Amino acid sequence: MQRTITLAAGQPYVEKVKGRVFAVLSSTAPFDVELEREGTRTMASGRKIVTAGFKRIKIIETSGSANTITFYAGSDDIDLGVAVNDDGLTNAVIVPEAATPALFVKTNNNPGTPVSLTAATAKFQKATILGKKALAGTNNANPVKIGPSASAGQQPYVIEPGGEIVLEAPFGKKWDFINWYLDPQTAGDGVVVIYTPA
Numbered sequence: 493m494q495r496t497i498t499l500a501a502g503q504p505y506v507e508k509v510k511g512r513v514f515a516v517l518s519s520t521a522p523f524d525v526e527l528e529r530e531g532t533r534t535m536a537s538g539r540k541i542v543t544a545g546f547k548r549i550k551i552i553e554t555s556g557s558a559n560t561i562t563f564y565a566g567s568d569d570i571d572l573g574v575a576v577n578d579d580g581l582t583n584a585v586i587v588p589e590a591a592t593p594a595l596f597v598k599t600n601n602n603p604g605t606p607v608s609l610t611a612a613t614a615k616f617q618k619a620t621i622l623g624k625k626a627l628a629g630t631n632n633a634n635p636v637k638i639g640p641s642a643s644a645g646q647q648p649y650v651i652e653p654g655g656e657i658v659l660e661a662p663f664g665k666k667w668d669f670i671n672w673y674l675d676p677q678t679a680g681d682g683v684v685v686i687y688t689p690a
Contacts, residue, residue: 494517496560497561499551499559501555501557502553502556506549506550509546510545511545511566512544512566513564513569513570515539515563516540520559520561522555524552525550525552527541528545595627597626597684598610599681599682600674600679601680604675606673607674608642608670608674614670616687616690618660619660619685619686621658622684622685623636623651625680625683632678633681634681636674638672640667640671645675
């Protein structure tokens, strides 16, 4: 679960959520968090706690002014590029970096026989898939289907000619285009994929 909250000075916030990882993606100022049976710890942007498990979190604004906090709480660990401190907390230096988008086109000349979107591993976190058969923007003749299965008839996403869908892996995870398959109704139709390499 990822959530953004804004707390007034001194305001507490309680959330019932099962997990073992609490991570602060961003915060206006430091604050305290109390995880079930883990005591209270001071948190700030780029810090995370990995525990044996919790069912409840309590966030307490302690900076004395309004605080906007974006946090993750759940069972999946997330990589913030971290180093563990002596206090048992984890610090991360989060440095935004320019992302250069990439794109490719994939077509299929054999309707009913799904083909992988890539021949080699190509990981991504989020991608926009367009119902086009050429980088020049030529729309498909008919809808195409894509999905994470190589079996015929098991591609649940339907993309109309010129339409689009967005694929996004769960928070902190990556997907691979090699595991996504294209099945068109018409030979030569395909998809244009725009993404940032992960």
